[in-house]
Amino acid sequence: MIVWTATVCLATPLGTLAALGLSVTTFRGKSFLVASFMSPMVVPTVITAVGIYFLLSRLGLANSLGGPVLAPTALAVPFVAITTNASLSQLDRVLLRASASLGAGRLTTFRRATMPLIMPGIVSGAIFAFTTSFDEVVVAMMLTGPEQRTLPRSSFFWSSPPSSNAAAG
Numbered sequence: 747m748i749v750w751t752a753t754v755c756l757a758t759p760l761g762t763l764a765a766l767g768l769s770v771t772t773f774r775g776k777s778f779l780v781a782s783f784m785s786p787m788v789v790p791t792v793i794t795a796v797g798i799y800f801l802l803s804r805l806g807l808a809n810s811l812g813g814p815v816l817a818p819t820a821l822a823v824p825f826v827a828i829t830t831n832a833s834l835s836q837l838d839r840v841l842l843r844a845s846a847s848l849g850a851g852r853l854t855t856f857r858r859a860t861m862p863l864i865m866p867g868i869v870s871g872a873i874f875a876f877t878t879s880f881d882e883v884v885v886a887m888m889l890t891g892p893e894q895r896t897l898p899r900s901s902f903f904w905s906s907p908p909s910s911n912a913a914a915g
Contacts, residue, residue, distance in 0.1 A: 749886070752815040753822055753879035758872045760819070761826025762864075768827070769834045784828075786821045794821065795885045814886055818879035825878055826871030833867025 768780060786794055798817045799808060807813040837860065845855040861868075 748811070749814050749818060750876055750879045753818045754872050754875045756815070756819045757822035757826050757875040757879075758868060761823045761871055761875070762830050762868055764823065765827045765830035765834055765867075769831055784824045787824050791821075791882065791884050795882075795888050798885065799888045817885045818882050819875075821882060821885070822875035822878040825874035826868070829871035829874060830864060830867040833864035837863055 764783065768776070768783075795817070798820065802808045802813040802816065807816065841859055841863070842855055845859045846852075850858065
């Protein structure tokens with residue numbers, strides 16, 4: 747549950763910022779950056795998990811709490827970015843210009859105009875981040891050490907097998 751919460755709390759703002767940055771700017775190589783940013787959605791999970799394992803083991807995070815939090819976050823950020831980008835594409839830029847013409851600064855315009863309009867995309871991205879974190883058993887099993895307890899290994903959800911006497915009676 748710690749990993750799910752941390753993944754949602756990290757992936758949601760990172761994906762939102764990535765979507766904002768990619769929707770506002772145009773630069774050379776933007777399509778390559780977007781394609782490489784979205785690659786965790788295309789590449790099979792096992793290949794991504796092995797790559798993440800080698801990276802995090804070099805950083806010393808493979809058997810700590812940091813690894814199982816950072817790996818699903820990296821896999822969930824593209825989902826948040828896509829849903830937020832979908833909301834941003836529907837955003838009427840005239841409203842943002844009207845806010846600026848009425849004296850609101852960039853931060854106030856973002857907080858009072860942009861954020862409420864793109865909130866459905868951000869919330870659905872957070873739901874996708876939670877689902878991605880919940881579903882990545884392969885990554886969790888590769889990155890957790892013996893002292894961490896994942897959902898499949900947790901005694902809270904899986905009690906010891908029933909004895910043969912209990913099944914007969």
